[in-house]
Amino acid sequence: MPVKSKHLILSLFFTLSGFLFGSSKEEILKKGKSLYNGAGSCVACHMPDGKGQKGTIPPLFGSDWLKGGSDRSIAISLRGLAGPIKVNGKKYYSAMPPQLLFDDQKLAYILSYVNNEWGNKEPIVTEEQVAQARKSLPPSVFTPQTLLQKFPFDKKYNRKNGTFTPTFDDMISNITKPIIYRTFMPGSSPSAFAVALPGNHYFCWDAGECRLRYVWTKGGFIRGNQNHWSSNGKPVAEFNGIPYYRPRTSKLKDESFEELSKTNRNAPIYDTSEATNFPINIDGNTENPTFLGYRLINGFPKFRYSVGNHKITELIEMNPENSGIQRTFTISPPAKTTLNLTPSSLASITTDRGILTPKGLLTLTPKESVQFSVFIKPREKSN
């Protein structure tokens, strides 16, 4: 975008005048830092380190959107930005609301701070720049397309960033019936299920080891625009939420989802033949389970698998209060059974049969093992 020379001179003038009339660069950045980190302010989403949040909030740290002048960031702050964007080559889905709480001066401080923190080396933003933009920008919220039309990237910076078109699942806000996809999921064997339940609880179930891997509710289901469905199948499905329940699994420790999404390893962390600690213990049987398939019960998946001579079914649906998931198991022939449910600070776990210890060990008599349910829901105040 050609910068109007008059505008440039004005900006320069005001920048200099800012320095002349008492606000040194240091002071500006100090004020900006304090505002940035204020309660309910930028920091809540973009984080103290400016790195944002994977998949939702883009980073300000080293952001390519900040480069080549501040018109774009001023516009986003004043009018907001709705729609997914790519920053430094990664996708982010959350919208940015217009920052109506800050006057021109405060916004200039904040943007100056962002421009010069975390190794960023962009110019100081002046109160006048913000005031000018507030007057002249169109009143509506920007979409990535309208924003970049007005403030396109300099060719030097626009290789990886920009916009993309979301599809199907990005549009889903309310799940009304269960959605079941078999796809590659982080933290699971390659034979994985991603399931969305009405009421917007989501889980990953691993058919390679016949176990529930994790459950989440905030941040939406897996992305529908991942290449998986149109491309060669390379990517692992992405989602934004943090699981409220992630039971202990065999060989994994505390690897992050980012780590578990890697596809380019020379060797795996482990293979399923080495899997241990299958959560269900039937009559002391230590065999690994065999996946047999699943049936849709009113659209909800009822997985079936076997351990030794015992067949297990596991139906996963919403709990009656619609606040979490309900896992209903049957074991046939019935037998003395324990189920290891990892306790979680983020989730409450209850059951309708057997004895559940604080350590999460559920013990069932043969009679109770015929059919029993486990209820898992996020604790209040948590996710």
Next chain:
Amino acid sequence: MKPWILLLSFLWMPSAFCETAPQYSVTNISAPPTKFKNTQIDGLTFLPNGKLVVCLPSGEIFFRDNKGEKWELFAEGLHNPLGVIALSNSELIVTQRPELTRIRDLDGDGKADDYEVITDQFGMSGNYHEFNFTPVQDTQGNYFFALGTGSSGDGVRTITRGVFNARGRPGRMHSSTPYRGCIMMHTTTGKTLPYSYGHRTPNGLGFDLKGNLFVTDNQGDWVGSSKLFHVQKDRFYGHAASLAWKPDFKGVPVDSPVEKLAKLRTRACVVFPHGTMANSPTKVLAISEEANFGPFTGQLLVGEMNKPRIVRVMLEEVDGELQGACIPFIDGSPLGRGCNRMAWAPDGSLFVGQTKHTWAGGQGIQQVSWNGKMPFEIQKMELTEDGFQFTFTQPVNRENAQKKETWPFFRYFFEYRKAYGSPRSAEEKVEVNNIHISKNAKVVKIGLTELKPWHIHEVKIQDLTSKDGDRINNNYIVYTLNRLLANTPPDPLQIKKPKN
């Protein structure tokens, strides 16, 4: 429009004139209403009741009513289904990445509600290239399916399914989890076994009418040019990685001496020369009695991804092994690129599903119909003692046919080597010695000055017309001459040793 664009479009036009033979018409079929944007077709068959079945990369399976062109969603959420068999109107067998799966509609509402694992007794490293291709069923009820190798375009994931085998991991295309690069058999007694070894990207199994099993493979490492193999139990077909799972094979397959591997391998019954015949062959479909497709019953059709082309294959048994010729058949516009899956419709026409998955190809469904008029084609090409015998669908114009320059033969071979693909090696012209035309002018015997086994022989027949003056529809035919009718010398291996 700028003048240079006009000029370009004129230059482009001649290729648009490369059209499907006039006796065959191509009709576009409306795409299924997928929730996802692409309409690539990775599985295609017909139900006993005549409805078309297609599988999409989205994991959806649709049925199409032949009358109303109405699509019904039958199943969804599958992981890259790459082939389908219809056992009944409500029961399908599908290969998807993790399994061979039986999908049934139990309550009769027209939507699948039960997904049963027939077998998942094979590995997945999670590498994107580990496709699970095209289930087929033999007359006894055994299932066969084809496992692709992993690609060096990516590694393996954090958790792999099945025993991780580091011996199969090195190499361009790898086999680090059980049986990648094998054709698998799932027996009627419930056992899942590797049936043959040495496949790279075996995108398309199919039986001929005699019950022989065939599979294609794509050019790449260890595959000098794309191929068609006659799949037989426990044989090795050349791609090294899957030898990691062959019980008697020791060491790291890709580091084994090439000569050792070359001695182990079974040759392709047909090689598709890269660039001229096929770069990425797909499904094998026999031209059945039910097909209404011209005088080619018993021959095979093979799809090709890169060009708008379906290849026809004719085989014969020579010295105990199958070998034969391939020729473009349905070729050029309006046929689309990416011909990946094919099946015979109840009316005997051919339905073709197209795909690409980021490679060259296309998307959509087309129907190819024969109008019943005899095309002027090479009906078959067979080996003789000193050359080849061509049988035509119509009498040939004797004047053209008896000229030696009508038959410019070339021969060459593709090296067997670890590197990606192979150039044509030792390519030379082969002189025609004599030409004999049968009384009815339908059979032409070409005697060559030399017939060299273990070499590919190709000819682009020049200016041949039928007796009635029709131009031949397809004049480029390639015979993979492994064995002679008698006294075949041993396989010269034709290896390329890696430079030290």
